[in-house]
Amino acid sequence: MARDIEVVDPERLEWEGASAHRSGGVRFKTIFTGESGEPDNYWFTLTNVDEYSTPRHRHNFDQLRIMLDGSFGFGERVQPEGSVGYFPAGQYYQQNSTGPSTHIFLQCEGGGRDPYLAPQASRQAAAKLAEIGEFRDGLYYPPDGSEPKDGFEAVWESVVGRPIAYFEPRVDEPIIMQPERFRYVADPDQPGVAEKHLGTFTERRLGVSILRIDEGSTASIEAAPAPATLFFVLSGTGTLTPAEGEARELADRYAFRMLPGDRAVVTAAARLELLQISLPR
Template sequence: MKITQAHEAEWTTVSNHRGGRIEFKTLLIGTEGAPDNYYLSLYKAFADFVAPAHRHNFDQIRIGLSGKLNYGKHKDILPGEIGYFPEGQHYGPQAQEPNSDCVGLVVQFGGASGHGFMSQRQLREGFHALCQVGTFVDGVFRTSGDTPPTGVTKNRDGYEAIWEAVNGRPIEYVQPRYGAPIHLHPHGFAWQEINDDDRVLIKPLGTFTERSIELSQVKLASGAIYEFPLRAGIRLVYALEGEGGCNGRTWTKGTAIEIAADECARFVATRESLLFVHGLPIFASHDVADPAAHREALA
């Protein structure tokens, strides 16, 4: 089990491959190279942040905490709302409203295809390497001069340019499983009792793809105890409200917790609490033994 307190992390920039200013508080990171690698962080998008219409070869979950997170024309994630951006799905262009900063929680992770997720270390190092041969303008990488270096594409989406420079091959996208990003309004879902105990409530928000990507919320009354059922994949928990303990560790509002596959996790609330729960995709052992072969099978 991993636990990180948000108040102990500092706001930093990872790279500037998009336009304007955005900062992150790194909370938890997964295993680089694994198909379920992930990056869980708080993000702060400032009023000048922009990004062109684009797509990713990984999945992304965003939760609004304050302000409006724009992800397209007349499309904003408000506090308490959740956006699921599946791999291969276009969205954007993004532009924050004038004088409108926002803060949210974001999980970027390898999607059901098994293509994985480029780590923040790789992203940062790739960004600095490309800055030696070009510039990033409003989310687009532009090479210096008329002839780009071998293997570097001129006027390319910033993330795509970095990914290809890091991996040394063209980026691949799967056929989108959904017709658009999924915008969830958790307040419209009903709470359900667990084991006829009204002190422990769960709000299932959805299970996505053949890899059982799960989203839910759990509400615990003061003094309530909840033991998560065992799960074959990683489960991420973020405390939106409250405080308590888990397996001998203390958590408060803003705590992020990774529960490993098949790990027991017993939560005890010392005050009323609200938890966001995200189950990462579940891969069978034969899916992760040879990621390269798995990619070829999907091509």
């Protein structure tokens, strides 16, 4: 039986607040998630930030942040509009908003394969911890008066049931890529189709690229050998037609997900630029 390919219009999704272990000023629209409690879990969102800051901290998962509107600060650095940021597991960083911004945000397992907590599980655990202790300024203060710890660490340890452990990050600092400085490489087998590969990270091959399909052109695409391949329309309009199934509309900021074995044809009504993310293997 043919499997349908999920197409999501984020405009139809509801905004969700941040977890209790972080302050307000940030909202999410969950576009796609993996299976809660299962290996290779992930969270792919449209994120809106106003006033927001965190203490210097690190995670045991990888992150990608694609700035759609506005910019965002990380300590002394600023990730500008249009850029793609890779934030590796184990790497310390600090967040501080530079004004309103909107971005695409992916969190997924890192090279250490530590479990990635689903948003709902994280919120539930944070709510339970808040009943006996206190979250303040990104830190968790235990009820016994012991030293506070990072809010994320407190939540993760309460769910997984063991102390968190970090390995040395694969790179020395977050990587901020400027897609406009990369060149498209034409597909010799598909006229009007080109790809701009931005990077592949760690031995698990988390990959990010931009696929361009000229007006009136058609691209045959298939899922990467990964738990899922995620697509987000950066610009343009067109249709997505699964190997077996009906055509679906694609428009600005729509998203779709392909699972292993999925194949489809994308036709551009107006030149399409698709962000393409291959999840860690």
